[in-house]
Amino acid sequence: MKKPHFNPQLHTIADAEISAMEIDPTEQENVQEEEADPFLKFIDYAKSVLSPDYDIEQTEEQSNVPGWSWIVSRILKICIAYSSGVTTAILLSDLSQAWSEQNRSGAQKKRPECINQLAKMHKRVKLPNTVTIDAIYEKNFLSLSSVIEAVIVDAFVLPGTNIYILTLGDFWSSNTIDLYLHRRYYSLADPNCGILKKGREIFLTGCYLRTSTAGSVHSRLLPTEYIVTLLNEDLDDDAMLIGAQFCSDSFSSISLDAFNKGVSYSLYARIESIGSLEIQDSIQRKQIILVDDDGIRLKFLLWGDQVLLANCLSVGSMLALDRPFIASLESFNEFSLEYGSETQLYMVPLLHHEEQVSVALTQSRYQGSKLLKASEASQGPQFSQVTLPCNSLGSIDFSNYPFRPLVTDLRDKMTGISLYGTITDIKREQSSSQTIFSMRVKETTGSIWAKLHFVSSWSFGRLGLGHTVYISGLTCTKKKNNRLEVLWFEDSTGSLFVNLSCLPALLNSYCLQKLSRLSELSDAMCSTYICQIWLEQIPFVTTRYSHVLCGHYVNKTSSGAYECNFCCCSCDSEVARAFHLKVNVADESANISAWCTGHAATELLQISPDEFDELPEEEQYMYPMSIQHEHERFTVALVNCKRQSNVSDDTLAQETDSMNWEITRALKCE
Structure with missing residues (x-):
């Protein structure tokens, strides 16, 4: 079996010259200006409230610190919701509640031991739609699009029936919740040969919550067809299952004639991309591109309510499809895979490797990180380390970076970057058939061009020269000519753009302006x-x-x-x-x-x-x-x-x- 190759690179500023950056010669004057920026000051204050014990000199030992971009994005979303203005109390109350829910770890000692054991090996990042079991109980509500990243704590049959119940926990909750298992998974819950046993991780979505009533003590989850069973290639039993069941078939071995005669396939491939939601003939559709070990690509299509399953999947993970439906495409005698009535999905999730990023200890708390050249480290201040997730291609995710990223921080293979600055130029790229605008953002340390890719048309409203903006979800890639390319995609997870200069709430939110x-x-x-x-x-x-x-x-x-x-x-x-x-x-x-x-x-x-x-x-x-x-x-x-x-x-x-x-x-x- 082939695994994605991971070759992390030391992430320092000692990359080659990056000509897309323009360093501001009046940096010191601009730094003084932005140190007085009341909006930036409030972000710093909010961070101190959410993490009162935070110490930059011990950054590498403190993981429970809100990212700078998380705080800014949350504040701006509140300002948009409260267009007539916000107060310090409103902002801090919402921030505290959101941060508490995101990092809930209440009564961890009460978690089942099987979850505590798995938590030691847990290196995944939460999926965007994940909700915790504690949050389900608190809100007494569960959206159909929500994902539960669960661990099976117990599996049993209701006395006097043949109904399977799974008791589920998760890594962030002290509570557990019972799930009525859908009958399409009963064979997997067989106590003799099934794999849905205590300690098994599963992802599920499309769940309805049956709330507690006078005759029922606890809330339960009703059966859902959309369950993805997680496998671990490092465990002998799972490795044997993958090798025995999923490695004999490949995309090139699929035959439509054989499938139509009753032959079933079990396939194993890497998730290359997950498309955005489409509407075809009034039906929802999502297209997932899979690549097998031979490099052959195939479409895996989800239709209607099945699109919820895409919330359980992640790019870079290995997907095992047992008995997928093979659908013929009209053009070029091609075919695609679909989620049929007998299909079951297994996934080996992409484990996020981590990379350490140096942070100068003497940095201005309003300036951001100021990543220095390795050659300057001996002459400059002492350094601490921030540990950030790194994908299989060596790109480091800065979405949870605790400091404000600056133009001089930007390097090759960075994702989840946020910038706060002013617009000095905007123009549409007319050479492309897509809607792409180039925008130059300037802040304390210089300016840089970013390419904005829109789904259909410009969607920011009025934006002009000198406007102050916040943009998150940027990625950085170095091109062959040694030039840094900064990209933003409107439909990417974490993408946000807010024009602060036109924000109604800013005019009467005294805590955010002077x-x-x-x-x-x-x-x-x-x-x-x-x-x-x-x-x-x-x-x-x-x-x-x-x-x-x-x-x-x-x-x-x-x-x-x-x-x-x-x-x-x-x-x-x-x-x-x-x-x-x-x-x-x-x-x-x-x-x-x-x-x-x-x-x-x-x-x-x-x-x-x-x-x-x-x-x-x-x-x-x-x-x-x-x-x-x-x-x-x-x-x-x-x-x-x-x-x-x-x-x-x-x-x-x-x-x-x-x-x-x-x-x-x-x-x-x-």
Whole structure:
């Protein structure tokens, strides 16, 4: 049997030159700016609350520490849910509850001994949809798409019946729960020759929960067809089972004629990829690509409710299919595998190897890791170690990295990276038939280009130069020309993009921002400023059509069609009227000129673009004057939208009319 080859590489900064990075010569000034960033300060504070005993000098001995990106993602999701604003209490309460549920280990001494023994060898990462048994009892609810990564604690037949019951536990819970076993698995639960016995690990999904009633003391799980039995190649019995049952057939030995005559197959292959959910003829479908030992690829298709099974599978794991259904494909006389009425699945899960990453002990707590060159280690500070999971290809997963990753941290074979910075350039790649945008992100240590792969079309809403963003789920790969390529895929697990400059909750969430005076705004610094202002003068108001998906203005061609220069596509059915507004704003310290569009302009003018356009021309002229004389105060988010690079594509710069400041969000003060 062939196993995936693992050849870990020492993960240091001593890779070859990476030309995609642009190091900022004003790093020290930017570091001082971001050390004062209240959003970053709150993340640091939240981390200290969740892990009060954390000590960077003992990083390698502390695994129960929330990752920096986990905290940021959670905070931003709360802000999106509470668009009217959040408080410290709301954020810390939600963070504490989520962190407690994710790392639940209550009363571990009460766990069955068979689970304690397996826990010593447990090197898997939780599947994305995994729920714990303790959480099921607490919430008294179980989603059909949830996965239970269970260990069989006991298997027995209900007295007076032939109904099999499995008592299940897991590695994170002190409770156990009973499952009524589906009859398609009864042969596996046979006490004489079955493998569903005490100590066996299984994954199950598509479960219904029968909650406790007056006549029933405990909740139980109703039968589910979707169970994956885990095997361990290091155990003699499992290795013999794999060798005897699954290694005689291969993809090349499959014959449709033989299958139609009643021949069954038992196959063993590696999961190469798990596709996204598709709809074909009004039926859900998921396509999984399998590769056998001979390198032959075959599709394994799941239909309808069967797509839930994909939640139990992981890329890189070995899948054993007993008696799969062989389906003929119309094109090229091909065939695929399907989950039939007699199919049973076994899996040897990919064990996540781990790699140690050096962390400078004297780092600024707001700066991130600052991974130094090996040659500089003797001259620089002392180092600690952070242990991170590493896959069979040598890529290290930084999704649970306890510090903020920076541009200078990025190296070959990194996944799960998050960046927090400002946008200095965006453009669509027109040479590709896919929807791919290149975006340059700048922060304290420099800037880097990232390629964003969208499922169908741009989905971030309005995004402009100078906007502060958080993006997670990035991967880094070094190309043949020694250039680092940073990629992001919209449909990948852990992918998130949030534009903080346009986030409504930021304007009145005082724990995440501080009020700045207009005199404190600096062209040299990249930041989103929150200010309280009044409208001193409105010299220019007009309405234009904008692309609904991206918020940027469109042009009308000679044929009368609308085209979006930002998305580089026609958008006749996706346009809406929007303001293009220039204003002079002031506070007690200074006044500046700025421009805005979208929601910010509507809030400042207190009228919608369509309503304004319907006003008579004389009223359109007088309306801005009546607004500015009221001297009402607004809380606004201001960004420096001046282009900071010399490029030929001036699509975004043209919108600003050479103005340095954009109001990205506005809220009328009560």
